[in-house]
Amino acid sequence: MGDEEIMKDVRAGNVGRLELLFDRHSRPLFRYFMHLTGNRAVSEDLVQEVFFRILKYRHTYQADTTFRAWLYQIGRNVCMDHAGRRKGEVALPENAGEFSSAEMPPDRQYQNKEETALLHRALAAMPREKREVLVMSRFLDLKYDEIASILKCEVGTVKVRVYRALRDLGDRFFALGGERAS
Amino acid sequence: MICDRMREQIPECLAGRLDAATREKLIDHLDTCSACRADMAELGVVWRGIDSMSEPEPSPAMRARFLETLNAYQEGYQEAQRRQAYNIPQRSFWAGLWPSRPAWQVAFSAALLLAGVLGGRYFADARATRNPEMAQLQAQVENLRQLVTLSLLQEQSPSSRLRGVTYSYQMTQPDPQVEQELLHTVNHDSNVNVRLSAVEAIGAKFGRNVQVQRALVDAIAVQESPLVQLALIDLLVQLNDKDALPALRRLVQDKDTDDEVRQRAGLAVQRLESTR
Numbered sequence: 229m230g231d232e233e234i235m236k237d238v239r240a241g242n243v244g245r246l247e248l249l250f251d252r253h254s255r256p257l258f259r260y261f262m263h264l265t266g267n268r269a270v271s272e273d274l275v276q277e278v279f280f281r282i283l284k285y286r287h288t289y290q291a292d293t294t295f296r297a298w299l300y301q302i303g304r305n306v307c308m309d310h311a312g313r314r315k316g317e318v319a320l321p322e323n324a325g326e327f328s329s330a331e332m333p334p335d336r337q338y339q340n341k342e343e344t345a346l347l348h349r350a351l352a353a354m355p356r357e358k359r360e361v362l363v364m365s366r367f368l369d370l371k372y373d374e375i376a377s378i379l380k381c382e383v384g385t386v387k388v389r390v391y392r393a394l395r396d397l398g399d400r401f402f403a404l405g406g407e408r409a410s
Numbered sequence: 411m412i413c414d415r416m417r418e419q420i421p422e423c424l425a426g427r428l429d430a431a432t433r434e435k436l437i438d439h440l441d442t443c444s445a446c447r448a449d450m451a452e453l454g455v456v457w458r459g460i461d462s463m464s465e466p467e468p469s470p471a472m473r474a475r476f477l478e479t480l481n482a483y484q485e486g487y488q489e490a491q492r493r494q495a496y497n498i499p500q501r502s503f504w505a506g507l508w509p510s511r512p513a514w515q516v517a518f519s520a521a522l523l524l525a526g527v528l529g530g531r532y533f534a535d536a537r538a539t540r541n542p543e544m545a546q547l548q549a550q551v552e553n554l555r556q557l558v559t560l561s562l563l564q565e566q567s568p569s570s571r572l573r574g575v576t577y578s579y580q581m582t583q584p585d586p587q588v589e590q591e592l593l594h595t596v597n598h599d600s601n602v603n604v605r606l607s608a609v610e611a612i613g614a615k616f617g618r619n620v621q622v623q624r625a626l627v628d629a630i631a632v633q634e635s636p637l638v639q640l641a642l643i644d645l646l647v648q649l650n651d652k653d654a655l656p657a658l659r660r661l662v663q664d665k666d667t668d669d670e671v672r673q674r675a676g677l678a679v680q681r682l683e684s685t686r
Contacts, residue, residue: 241491243484250476258468272472273601276568279476280603283483309602309635340462347459365421366460372422391418395449398456 231295239286249295250279256368257303263363264307266352277306296370297377304360304378311356343405350400358393365390412439413446420450424457479569486576555581556588563591568601575607578615589616593625596642602635609638613645627654630661636668643671647678655682 231252237245254275261271281302282289289298351359364370364378365386372390376383416439422428423436440447555577562574575595578588592615595608609626616622626642633639639661646654661667661675 241487243480243487246480247477250473250480254472254476255468258472259465262466268466268469272468272475273568275468275472276475276479277601277603280479283480284603284606306602309637312634343459344463347456347463366425366457367465387418387422390421394421394453394456395417398452401456401459402452 232291235286235289235295235298236291238282239289243283243286246279246283249282249299253296253299254279257299260300260303260363260368261307263351263367264356264360265310270310274303274306274310278303281306293377294374297374300364300368300370300374300378346404347397347401350397350404353400354393354396358389358396361386361389362393362397366394413443416440416443416446417449420453421457423450424454475567475569479572482569482573482576552581552583552585556585559588560591563595568599568604571595571599571601571604572607575604575611578611581615589619589622592616593622593629596626596629596638597632602637605633605635605638606641609641609645613648617645617649623649623651623653627651627657630657636671639668639671640674643674643678647681650682650685652682652685655679658682 231249234245234248238249257278258271258275261274262268265271265274278299282299285302289295351362354362361375361379364375365372370378372383372386375386375390379386416436419428419432419436423433428436440450559574559577559581562570562577565571565574575592578592581588589612592608592612596605596612599605599608612622612626623646626646630639630642633642643658643661646658658675658679662672662679664672667675
């Protein structure tokens with residue numbers, strides 16, 4: 229059953245069905261917050277807050293929007309509320325080790341670990357708006373029309389912003405590594 | 411210009427989302443443009459690099475906390491629905507009993523009045539003997555409710571604090587300690603949803619208290635969340651608190667006020683002024 233059908237059920241009062249949507253979407257949502265806040269405990273709290281708002285404002289869900297787009301619209305608002313409360317704090321990952329892979333030969337693993345750590349540093353150093361659009365497109369695999377609906381802009385604008393964000397990440401990554409791809 | 415348009419397609423191409431015709435155009439362009447080719451190569455390295463970043467997992471406690479909140483919400487929701495469902499047959503049942511002819515209606519009313527007077531005398535006598543024990547028991551239950559509410563409001567987990575706010579609704583007598591704790595929650599709780607629920611609870615339980623109304627007006631200025639500010643404004647309008655007008659006007663004039671909050675504060679000023 230599609231997310232939108234389930235959400236219609238939730239809207240009609242069958243609120244227990246929200247558990248299914250939580251199981252489908254809480255992990256990617258948690259990762260979205262991790263990329264924006266760099267803090268595990270805060271990210272878990274923000275996920276709770278998003279699903280609580282869905283419960284509270286379920287009557288405002290309109291079936292012409294995909295559930296994912298609506299979910300991340302709420303997620304953005306929740307994150308902005310949080311950022312407003314913590315102005316001046318710099319979002320950095322708690323532990324770059326969390327992002328490494330263990331299924332590779334030791335030398336490749338080392339190189340990969342280094343590259344991954346650099347990528348993570350480069351991503352964390354990006355301006356929030358660029359990081360957000362890249363996380364939506366590359367990490368959450370959201371479609372351009374969904375991102376456009378979340379950010380309330382045109383699909384063409386999303387296309388340009390994703391390219392610029394990826395380019396920015398590349399510039400920072402290669403600058404940190406001191407090398408360019410041949 | 412052509413290069414700009416072509417480069418904008420690179421992320422979609424790397425994601426494998428480009429349609430065949432656009433992809434072909436991009437490849438043709440890359441064959442002839444070394445700058446775009448280099449761009450594609452660099453971004454390809456970054457794109458594939460992202461694949462190797464394994465993502466962090468949330469703790470199992472996150473799901474448990476969500477289920478706790480969902481269950482609490484569901485219980486409250488079902489309870490509300492049950493109450494609503496009982497109301498409907500009751501109305502139709504009593505409406506069915508009521509006689510349609512006016513003469514019978516007068517007679518029925520007189521009989522009810524007489525039964526009420528006699529019944530009142532009888533129960534007044536009976537209550538005089540039982541009252542002290544009942545009152546003591548009721549006071550104990552009320553104290554227990556107060557204790558549970560206050561301790562839940564000081565819990566670490568937002569869902570427990572939410573339960574505390576919900577519990578405060580069950581108190582029959584407004585308690586000053588609970589009132590202060592709810593006001594503290596509105597001003598200082600780290601969780602927006604707990605603050606929002608506390609605003610509703612204060613409105614329902616302590617809204618008529620003038621000191622509480624002043625505290626609610628002061629709370630608008632210290633709130634960072636526009637949602638809580640909106641809830642506070644709505645509550646002050648609902649309470650018809652005209653003393654809130656100066657604070658609401660300041661909010662309208664303040665440049666830093668959120669657009670939606672400014673708009674709502676403006677409407678609130680209009681409504682409060684129109685009811686003068």
